[in-house]
Amino acid sequence: MNTNTRSKLxxxxxxxxxxxxxxxxLDPKKQRIVVCGDTGCTVCGSRELVPVIEKVLQExxxxxxxxxxxxGCLGFCENGPLVLVFPGAVFYQQVQAEDAEEIVEKTVxxxxxxxxxxxxxxxxxxxxxxxxxxxxxxxxxxxxLETGWYIDPLDIDDYIAHGGYAALAKVLxxxxxxxxxxxxxxxxxxxxxxxxxxxxxxxxxxxxxxxxEKYILCNADEGDPxxxxxxxxxxxxxxxxxxxxxxxxxxxGAKEGIIYIRIEYPTAVLKIEQAVRQARELGLLGRDILGSxxxxxxxxxxxxxxxxxxxETALIRAAEGKVGEPRQKPPYPADVGFGGKPTVINNVxxxxxxxxxxxxxxxxxxxxxxxSSGGTKIFCLVGKVKNSGLVEVPFGTTLRxxxxxxxxxxxxxxxxxxxxxxxxxxGCLPEEMLDLKVDFKDLAQAGSIMGSGGMIVMDEDTCVxxxxxxxxxxxxxxxxxxxxxxxxxxxxxxxxxxxxxxxAGSIEDLDLLEELAVTVKDASMxxxxxxxxxxxLSTLRYFREEYLAHVRDKRCPAGVCRPLFRxxxxxxxxxxxxxxxxxxxxxxxxxxxxxxxxxxxELCTRxxxxxxxxxxxxxxxx
Amino acid sequence: MVQIALNGLRVEVDExxxxxxxxxxxxxxxPTLCYLEGLSPYGACRLCLVEIGSPGQSKLVxxxxxxxxxxxxxxxxSDWVIKRRKMLIELYLATCPSSxxxxxxxxxxxxxxxRFTPWYEDCxxxxxxxxxxxxxxxxxxxxxxxxxSNRKVTTPFxxxxxxxxxxxxxxxxxxxxxxxxxxxxxEQPVCNACLNLQQPCLDYFDDKMCFMDPxxxxxxxxxxxxxxxxxx
Numbered sequence: 001m002n003t004n005t006r007s008k009l010x011x012x013x014x015x016x017x018x019x020x021x022x023x024x025x026l027d028p029k030k031q032r033i034v035v036c037g038d039t040g041c042t043v044c045g046s047r048e049l050v051p052v053i054e055k056v057l058q059e060x061x062x063x064x065x066x067x068x069x070x071x072g073c074l075g076f077c078e079n080g081p082l083v084l085v086f087p088g089a090v091f092y093q094q095v096q097a098e099d100a101e102e103i104v105e106k107t108v109x110x111x112x113x114x115x116x117x118x119x120x121x122x123x124x125x126x127x128x129x130x131x132x133x134x135x136x137x138x139x140x141x142x143x144x145l146e147t148g149w150y151i152d153p154l155d156i157d158d159y160i161a162h163g164g165y166a167a168l169a170k171v172l173x174x175x176x177x178x179x180x181x182x183x184x185x186x187x188x189x190x191x192x193x194x195x196x197x198x199x200x201x202x203x204x205x206x207x208x209x210x211x212x213e214k215y216i217l218c219n220a221d222e223g224d225p226x227x228x229x230x231x232x233x234x235x236x237x238x239x240x241x242x243x244x245x246x247x248x249x250x251x252x253g254a255k256e257g258i259i260y261i262r263i264e265y266p267t268a269v270l271k272i273e274q275a276v277r278q279a280r281e282l283g284l285l286g287r288d289i290l291g292s293x294x295x296x297x298x299x300x301x302x303x304x305x306x307x308x309x310x311x312e313t314a315l316i317r318a319a320e321g322k323v324g325e326p327r328q329k330p331p332y333p334a335d336v337g338f339g340g341k342p343t344v345i346n347n348v349x350x351x352x353x354x355x356x357x358x359x360x361x362x363x364x365x366x367x368x369x370x371x372s373s374g375g376t377k378i379f380c381l382v383g384k385v386k387n388s389g390l391v392e393v394p395f396g397t398t399l400r401x402x403x404x405x406x407x408x409x410x411x412x413x414x415x416x417x418x419x420x421x422x423x424x425x426x427g428c429l430p431e432e433m434l435d436l437k438v439d440f441k442d443l444a445q446a447g448s449i450m451g452s453g454g455m456i457v458m459d460e461d462t463c464v465x466x467x468x469x470x471x472x473x474x475x476x477x478x479x480x481x482x483x484x485x486x487x488x489x490x491x492x493x494x495x496x497x498x499x500x501x502x503x504a505g506s507i508e509d510l511d512l513l514e515e516l517a518v519t520v521k522d523a524s525m526x527x528x529x530x531x532x533x534x535x536x537l538s539t540l541r542y543f544r545e546e547y548l549a550h551v552r553d554k555r556c557p558a559g560v561c562r563p564l565f566r567x568x569x570x571x572x573x574x575x576x577x578x579x580x581x582x583x584x585x586x587x588x589x590x591x592x593x594x595x596x597x598x599x600x601x602e603l604c605t606r607x608x609x610x611x612x613x614x615x616x617x618x619x620x621x622x
Numbered sequence: 623m624v625q626i627a628l629n630g631l632r633v634e635v636d637e638x639x640x641x642x643x644x645x646x647x648x649x650x651x652x653p654t655l656c657y658l659e660g661l662s663p664y665g666a667c668r669l670c671l672v673e674i675g676s677p678g679q680s681k682l683v684x685x686x687x688x689x690x691x692x693x694x695x696x697x698x699x700s701d702w703v704i705k706r707r708k709m710l711i712e713l714y715l716a717t718c719p720s721s722x723x724x725x726x727x728x729x730x731x732x733x734x735x736x737r738f739t740p741w742y743e744d745c746x747x748x749x750x751x752x753x754x755x756x757x758x759x760x761x762x763x764x765x766x767x768x769x770x771s772n773r774k775v776t777t778p779f780x781x782x783x784x785x786x787x788x789x790x791x792x793x794x795x796x797x798x799x800x801x802x803x804x805x806x807x808x809e810q811p812v813c814n815a816c817l818n819l820q821q822p823c824l825d826y827f828d829d830k831m832c833f834m835d836p837x838x839x840x841x842x843x844x845x846x847x848x849x850x851x852x853x854x
Binding site: 306308323327328330476477478479480481482483484485487488489491492495508512515516518519522523524525 | 663665666667668671682684687688689702705706709710713714716717737738739746747748766768769770771772773
């Protein structure tokens with residue numbers, strides 16, 4: 001359907017009619033090429049791929065017959081650029097521009113499979129054709145991400161064809177605001193932003209709050225390093241976010257909404273702006289939505305991307321155009337929020353769940369997940385894991401299933417050491433905790449947090465002391481500095497870490513560190529400070545031996561903290577080629593009388609170059 | 623009026639009061655560095671932490687911002703509060719040892735050693751001066767710039783302010799730069815010379831030290847356990 005037929009949808013029936021007209025878009029036999037347009041794949045060259053495929057399709061006269069789509073994130077970021085060919089969901093990975101012609105020629109025209117572009121299962125070495133058979137996808141429960149495979153995020157009609165805005169029509173036509181809230185509560189939906197506050201309850205508080213002027217704020221300020229699920233949702237399915245926002249506005253009684261999105265996500269900004277524009281054109285935003293008498297408008301506010309602005313009170317201030325600093329709660333935003341008015345703040349992922357709950361019904365939705373947390377959660381599985389990418393699993397899935405099942409285990413045959421959940425302010429969990437069921441409560445008990453869903457896997461070459469130091473470094477530069485305990489507490493913890501990682505630490509330092517960490521946790525104003533102690537406390541709890549090795553034996557077992565390990569040359573293995581001595585910038589390697597070489601630890605800077613170039617593997621770290 | 627339990631005492635306070643105001647009204651001292659009557663509460667110094675809620679489900683909140691509500695249980699000097707407050711004072715002392723206000727707090731809370739490298743900074747970023755200038759003097763000549771460890775109080779773009787009337791209000795309220803303590807040395811930032819000025823404890827109650835003013839020094843007294851035993 002082209003743009004000139006875009007007339008407003010005045011009543012729910014118009015929406016149904018429009019969907020009926022778009023029916024052929026759902027045709028399962030229709031040939032489609034879906035190219036991943038997400039950042040990871042774009043970096044690997046998916047943008048160059050699209051014009052080439054377009055050109056080949058034009059040349060063969062297939063432009064009308066075969067649909068070419070640039071989707072949002074397809075999930076398996078490790079192996080980008082990704083291309084899916086329908087029907088059959090043929091999955092091609094690491095596709096480059098020169099493969100485009102072959103894909104059209106063989107797969108589209110003749111139905112042949114190109115072996116070399118297929119995914120090879122690391123467990124048994126077999127090639128897998130269909131995307132749904134790949135363990136990475138097969139073991140997931142993709143209810144939020146699924147639609148992203150089929151729709152063009154820039155086209156509202158694609159979303160409508162796939163059942164989009166049906167939930168909104170249902171809500172506006174058949175449900176009362178209280179009914180919507182009750183449905184959310186029954187579904188067990190909890191905020192996906194980190195704290196996991198029950199969404200229905202939050203809406204109820206805001207609805208009960210005094211005043212006519214209320215706001216909906218969408219938190220799209222995803223700040224955790226290594227987390228990209230909100231970006232992927234905004235880029236892959238922006239209308240689902242928007243639909244969730246409109247439904248929540250109806251439930252709460254808000255007339256205006258604001259999407260606070262970081263400017264570092266230019267593609268996501270572009271797509272959500274386009275989505276808002278299209279929804280407005282069709283009358284899904286604005287006055288009298290679908291003839292229900294309900295008015296709602298959405299504005300987009302772009303933030304400069306400070307980590308602390310993901311905290312709700314800081315986000316409100318930033319959206320108001322002030323310095324992004326949190327304030328002490330209570331009063332909570334449900335009472336005093338944007339412009340001093342009652343405000344509901346939810347995360348992007350929370351909003352995407354809303355239409356799903358309405359469409360499926362709360363009971364069916366809650367069948368997935370655990371008693372306390374309903375539904376699925378998207379994780380960004382990154383780090384030293386074989387299959388990194390976007391992973392959606394039900395609450396209650398164990399860490400082992402995620403890391404070793406979907407993730408395929410640790411890269412390069414190394415051993416698993418720890419997993420950090422919840423971004424920089426989450427905790428590191430050891431191997432013993434792998435059978436932990438992932439939900440808000442269990443993770444908190446284990447000393448970590450759900451956070452927004454980052455999951456960083458670490459192998460045996462990682463020093464957890466150094467990891468904690470690294471995260472504190474991040475938090476130090478991202479702390480707003482308003483409250484004393486967070487600003488100074490983090491700096492002081494970092495000071496202690498500097499001592500420990502350079503060999504100047506003592507056993508008393510560990511006690512001081514713990515005492516300081518719990519103070520920062522208990523005394524800080526906002527979520528940033530309160531969770532900043534998590535990496536410290538969790539590593540102290542689970543990896544105390546490693547800390548002791550640093551302070552007592554002055555040794556870094558993983559060989560990361562430079563002053564705490566040494567390189568030496570095994571004389572038996574050394575073949576005396578001398579290439580290490582040639583490469584050593586510090587001139588720390590000298591020839592010995594026996595014709596082999598030795599390293600002077602005084603001069604050695606622990607750069608590790610010698611170890612890398614040694615052909616005889618004679619250089620030992622430890 | 624709402625009824626709250628303040629350190630085990632049932633008291634009635636005006637609705638809309640903060641815990642800090644209520645406690646001070648009933649003569650219970652809560653230390654603060656960023657609070658001043660007449661200025662909006664800021665909640666940055668974290669010293670006014672109190673424990674609220676029934677045991678087991680309690681949490682720490684800043685009393686300067688938390689408003690009283692019916693049936694609220696407040697403990698201003700529980701073990702938990704004191705432990706965290708002591709650590710904060712130690713951090714303050716290490717940051718800014720030359721402030722008499724902070725040295726006095728340290729004396730009162732028996733903070734006798736500092737386990738961090740002293741910084742000898744002149745500002746604790748309590749923000750009193752900024753609020754004084756904006757709210758009482760209608761000046762808005764100074765504000766915060768930068769964030770985190772680089773945060774500082776300054777005039778816009780660090781230039782000489784045209785709106786500053788040199789009233790001195792900012793200096794008048796400053797807990798760090800006005801009255802100085804000469805005691806701290808390069809190596810040992812604790813002065814503790816005023817330690818002898820602490821008041822003797824009158825009696826020991828279950829929830830608080832003295833009836834009028836919970837003398838924290840008493841709770842921190844290393845002989846406290848002995849004292850309790852003696853009483854029993």
